[in-house]
Amino acid sequence: MTIADAVTSATAEAIALDNAYVAHNYSPLPVVATSASGVWITDVEGRRYLDCLAAYSAVNFGHHNDEIIAAAHRQLDALTLVSRAFHSDQLGPFCAALAGLCGKDMVLPMNSGAEAVESGLKVARKWGADVKGVPEGMANIIVADNNFHGRTISIISFSSDQSARGGFGPFTPGFRSVPFGDADAVATAIDEHTVAVLVEPIQGEAGIIVPPDDYLPRLREVCTRHNVLLIADEIQSGLARTGHTFACDHWGVVPDIYLLGKALGGGVVPLSAVVANRDVLGVLNPGEHGSTFGGNPLAAAIGTTVVGILARGEYQSRSAELGLHLHSRLRSLIGRGVLAVRGMGLWAGVDIDTRLGTGKNLSLALAERGVLVKDTHGSTLRFAPPLVITAEEIDWAVDQFASVIAEAGP
Incomplete structure (x- = not known):
């Protein structure tokens, strides 16, 4: 089921209200968060998403620490x-x-x-x-x-x-x-x-x-x-x-x-x-x-x-150790739709092959699979999960990313 399929009146109404009354200085993904814990965000439909943005690093220590x-x-x-x-x-x-x-x-x-x-x-x-x-x-x-x-x-x-x-x-x-x-x-x-x-x-x-x-x-x-x-x-x-x-x-x-x-x-x-x-x-x-x-x-x-x-x-130790795992997993996708991976710790910038689509399109596809990331400069995705993430959760998120780029492949 895609995000579009799952949208009910609750989601549609919330997004419509935002569009009507909130200044359009952002272009958010069509996800309406209602609660969160650790690395997981739950929307008004009850769907759970692994947060790989952490509010631009404002939620380093996890949601609801x-x-x-x-x-x-x-x-x-x-x-x-x-x-x-x-x-x-x-x-x-x-x-x-x-x-x-x-x-x-x-x-x-x-x-x-x-x-x-x-x-x-x-x-x-x-x-x-x-x-x-x-x-x-x-x-x-x-x-x-x-x-x-x-x-x-x-x-x-x-x-x-x-x-x-x-x-x-x-x-x-x-x-x-x-x-x-x-x-x-x-x-x-x-x-x-x-x-x-x-x-x-x-x-x-x-x-x-x-x-x-x-x-x-x-x-x-x-x-x-x-x-x-x-x-x-x-x-x-x-x-x-x-x-x-x-x-x-x-x-x-x-x-x-x-x-x-x-x-x-x-x-x-x-x-x-x-x-x-x-x-x-x-x-x-x-x-x-x-x-x-x-x-x-x-x-x-x-x-x-x-x-x-x-x-x-x-948290410094977690970021250092799990960051090595995140970067290793992401680098394994170089040549399979990923052009480059940069960063340190639990902070990675991933350049994607533009033939796969825009960064925004891939962000939408990842959200449909339950992973929230943010694009920048058109063709770069940023991965910055809360530092409470586990190696297993990293693996799951990267697996979803791998599936998305495989499906989008030229």
Whole structure:
């Protein structure tokens, strides 16, 4: 039975309501989720799907993680929001725990990943003015081609994605984009007014693009030599997704600023953070930046629980070990409709032969077989299941993928 065959009035009505009242800024698969547990999502028809997207890595620790949900319930019964006009008993412990996990001094708590990026850009510019002595309005920040850091105006100002840019100008100045993976290009682009280099250690939306092994170490050396901040956007790649706490750890690189989000909220609440040492984050003064919900007690309590889970290291180990299995199984399909497989840990980008159809079409076919993935750039599928997935579930998902590409074969 296909998704189309299984659709009842409940599914049709839910999709129709979304189409009528929800802005069309996404093109979702025709699946209406109603509950989830672990790696499995159940729709309004009672069909179960193996989630190989994990809400773009926001659900690293599984849907309805018992430990995280218990922390949320405890805090819901106590206190949820006081804004930053007052202290709360949850904020300090959360920031202390997260700073310790990152090996840094201070945390600026925010909500969405894009908000963390925007906040990091502001901090870098303020640091440039106050510490480096860059004249007002002259600061520049170097970014990588084909980056994805969000879709706010400042962020799309340095995006390569024309679908994110078309019709949204004028754009924010002060950014220079150079090829991802090219440390020489970064070094050439730096001048006396450069305050930061912003980079994803592994590019996610671009198709899980892993840079050359010398790239991040060379960026670290270049930034240190030129007194420029290295900002690592670990919003998708961080928090155990790639087999380490941070993707930067694969190359032994410590950035000046970590940008975190997605899984930091445990799949329960939006929670993001800018994490750095006091000589960087200390440039902010009262009134210069803020967020009503940033660091709220509910999010902070959940975030503290997430940091505690990460401190145990179990999910990093699972991602590393099961990631080898996932990549091995996916690579076995190269030459059978798959052109290339990239990634680290439980994070894989799979380039498909365009003769099989579009990535969206294959995503629909996989959904009909009970596996949820997401396409990007037309012909790449991303596999990023919750880290609680088992080897048997990986095998089942890849078997369904193999059947789909065999059926679609030219």
